[in-house]
Amino acid sequence: MLDHVTLRTRDLEGTRAFFEAVLGLIPGDRPDFPFPGYWLYDGSEPIVHLIPGQGGAADxxxxxxxxxxxxxxxxxxxxxxxxxxxxxxSRMELPDLGERRLFVHTPTGILLELVFREGKAGPASAT
Incomplete structure (x- = not known):
């Protein structure tokens, strides 16, 4: 089981707002680290951690x-x-797997894949 993902971003506020608006994640408790950031929660689980990045182009x-x-x-x-x-x-249909997928980018270009299976939902339910 994957516990969480930590993403570096040059735009903490914009990326936080994106995850809130698109996936319904909510900022919550975070240890008092010596650097800024957010822990974004789905219910009681902090599944996305955001920390500062330099904003350089990814290779x-x-x-x-x-x-x-x-x-x-x-x-x-x-x-x-x-x-x-x-x-x-962008969209991808995978009928053999019973899946449909959407691909979006955060404001700073991080690629997110949104996977939909009939009758199944997991973290970050977008309702």
Whole structure:
């Protein structure tokens, strides 16, 4: 089981606001670290940690985490939400797996994959 993901971003406030608006995550308690950041919660679990980054361009050929995926419910509702917010996304249909996927970027370019399976939902339910 994955416990959480920590993302570096040059725009803490914008990235926090994005995760709140798009995935419904809520900032919550965080230890008193000597640097700024947020722990974003889905219910009682802090699943996304945000910390400051330098904002340099990512080397897409280097070894790095490529993207983070969230399992959600309500594919059509999420598309309406993204459309209403003017957030661009791409789509992938995987009928053999019973999945539909949406791909979005945070304001600083971090790739998020939103995975939808019929009748199943996981962390960061977008309802």
């Amino acid at each position: 897409r050929g280097a070894e790095a985490i490529d993207h983070v995926a969230f399992r959600l419910a309500d594919h059509d509702g999420m598309r309406r939400r993204l459309d209403g917010m003017g957030i661009a996304y």
